[in-house]
Amino acid sequence: DRKAATEYLGTLRARRDIQCAALYTSSGQLFASYQRSEQNPCVFGAVQKAAALVENDELLVYHGVVERGERLGTVYLRASLDRTARVLRYAATVGAVLVGALLLGLFGSSLMRRSISQPLMEIAGVAQAVTQRRDYSLRAVKRGEDEIGQLTDAINQMLAQAERGAADLQRANERLLSEIEEHLRARDEVSALNATLEQRVAERTQQLEMSNKELQSFSYSVSHDLRTPLRAIEGFSSALLRNHASQLDTRGQDYLQRVRAATQRMSLLIDDLLSLARTARAEMKRxxxxxxxxxxxxxxxxxxxxxxxxxxxxxxxxxxxxxxxxxxxxxxxxxxxxxxxxxxxxxxxxxxxxxxxxxxxxxxxxxxxxxxxxxxxxxxxxxxxxxxxxxxxxxxxxxxxxxxxxxxxxxxxxxxxxxxxxxxxxxxxTLPATPPTGDVHAENHPAGRGQPR
CATH class of the missing domain: 3.30.565.10 (Histidine kinase-like ATPase, C-terminal domain)
Known part of the structure; x- marks a missing residue:
């Protein structure tokens, strides 16, 4: 945060001997600066390597800021010295350098937090868009190979499977509708053709029943296969909350909790779909x-x-x-x-x-x-x-x-x-005492749509 860094450097105004201060990024760009007097403006030159120089009764200090072995930037200070207090002021300047290093470290930590929260916000946005628009072609953008990257892969794999399943289901429905239309045309032709057409109608009906069973089997298979990516999402989400919660701000943790809640709701939906498929496939024993x-x-x-x-x-x-x-x-x-x-x-x-x-x-x-x-x-x-x-x-x-x-x-x-x-x-x-002949398909049976029969 450039404004926060400038405010932190401004606290050096309490040290009258410090004339100028600046923070440079790791690429050498000036990020924030401070100067005591507008009448005697400071000229911020190119970043030098770590050094401490005395020029014209002034102390110039360049000090690198390093965190976990990675150089985050450079702190620059210019302070006036007199011959009797030079040693004491030098020590104070070193302390100011350390303060600047801490400020830059806080800035780097803020950048790291954003690097975690932003991908989670993007994932949550994709999940919400898929839920609202039912558009399974959407994908989350992968930002790295860490746990969040693995979570993104799991979500994208789930969306890819859902997209393929939706496309296959649409094609199956189109095939089924096409065969139903053919069946209706065949029924109209039965009245004009001889009795031999009845055999053809029976064959077509059998094909339709087979297609319906295949569609039920397909729905069962898709619901069952969705469990694997869901378990991965739940596992990685739990790992993030358990092992990296301290690196997430409140909003990031809230987004991660929403991801987990969404996977739990989808898991419940899959359980109900499997139950619906089993109900249609189960053998009746009255x-x-x-x-x-x-x-x-x-x-x-x-x-x-x-x-x-x-x-x-x-x-x-x-x-x-x-x-x-x-x-x-x-x-x-x-x-x-x-x-x-x-x-x-x-x-x-x-x-x-x-x-x-x-x-x-x-x-x-x-x-x-x-x-x-x-x-x-x-x-x-x-x-x-x-x-x-x-x-x-x-x-x-x-x-x-x-x-x-x-x-x-x-x-x-x-x-x-x-x-x-x-x-x-x-x-x-109602449950009639006399069982129906054959297996009655729920889709074609008048079992009720909210009105008594």
């Missing part, structure tokens, strides 16, 4: 399941995981259904977890799991007295990455209800919701 017992287990785990939430769980007894127990645990974990999350801020929070009849059919429900939502947006409830509340209000990734919808659809059931802002929400679902 049998009689005690839903009340599963709900009790989910409630106990929620209370242990979030003891700060004072939520009363009311579980109706002896609620049973013909279903896959593992998949139904996914349903109850998500519905009860959401109910507890969105009502947990109320002092009298209450979550209920029970049974009712809807149009003569056995129907289960999860009800809470939380914040609720506007039914005008109910169509977004079961979509992937769809949220009716901001992440700043309530944590989450927007995948849980999509998972629930997929499980209910695979059972041949229906799910819908009813709510009012500020008065809680109720989620209803």
């Amino acid at each position: 049998r009689e399941v005690d839903l009340s017992d599963l709900a009790q287990k989910s409630a106990r785990e929620l209370q242990e995981a979030h003891p700060e939430r004072q939520v009363e769980f009311v579980i109706h007894p002896e609620l049973k259904a013909d279903a896959d127990p593992q998949l139904m645990r996914v349903v109850l974990d998500n519905l009860l977890g959401n109910a507890a999350k969105f009502s947990g801020k109320k002092p009298d929070a209450r979550v209920e799991f029970g049974h009712t009849l809807h149009n003569g059919s056995d129907t289960f429900f999860v009800r809470d007295n939380g914040v609720g939502f506007d039914m005008n947006y109910a169509g977004k409830l079961f979509g992937v990455f769809q949220r009716l509340h901001s992440s700043a209000e309530f944590e989450g990734t927007g995948i849980g209800l999509a998972n629930v919808h997929r499980v209910i659809a695979r059972h041949g059931g229906t799910i819908w919701a009813d709510s009012e802002p500020g008065r809680g929400a109720t989620f209803f679902f």
